[in-house]
Amino acid sequence: MPLMYALNFRAVFKYDGSQVMVAAKGQTFDDFKSQFGDDERAFAYIRLLTGDEMSKRAKFLMVTWVGTGVSPIKKAKMSTDKALVKEVLANFAVELTLESAHELDHEAFLQELVKAGGANYGTGVRE
Structure with a gap:
C-alpha cells in the first residue's frame, strides 16, 4: 500500500518558566x-x-516530549499541563509520548496514523 503524505503543519509548545x-x-520535518x-x-x-491513491486525508498527531535529562519533578508536572494542552488541541487521531531523538520518525508517525485510521480502500495501483 503506497502512502502519500506531506508534512503540512506543525507547532511546538515549550515551557517559558x-x-x-x-x-x-513551520512545515519541514x-x-x-x-x-x-x-x-x-x-x-x-x-x-x-x-491515504492511498484514491483519497487523501489530513490527520493530526499530538506528541508529548519529555527528554531523558528532565528531572522527575518536572516530568510529574507534565501530566497536569498535558491535560490543559489537550483542552486546546482537542482534535488529534494519535497521541504519542516520546523521550529520545530516534523516536522522532516521520514514517513511524505515518504508520501510527494509518493504524488509527481504520480501513484503507486503495485499488492497489501504485503511482
Whole structure:
C-alpha cells in the first residue's frame, strides 16, 4: 500500500518558566526534529496527509516530549499541563509520548496514523 503524505503543519509548545508557550511553527520535518533536546519538555501538534491513491486525508498527531535529562519533578508536572494542552488541541487521531531523538520518525508517525485510521480502500495501483 503506497502512502502519500506531506508534512503540512506543525507547532511546538515549550515551557517559558512555568507557562507553556508557542516555541516554533513551520512545515519541514527536519525543523520539527531540531526542536527537541534531552533536557527539554515540550508538546507538539502535527498535521500529516495520509491515504492511498484514491483519497487523501489530513490527520493530526499530538506528541508529548519529555527528554531523558528532565528531572522527575518536572516530568510529574507534565501530566497536569498535558491535560490543559489537550483542552486546546482537542482534535488529534494519535497521541504519542516520546523521550529520545530516534523516536522522532516521520514514517513511524505515518504508520501510527494509518493504524488509527481504520480501513484503507486503495485499488492497489501504485503511482
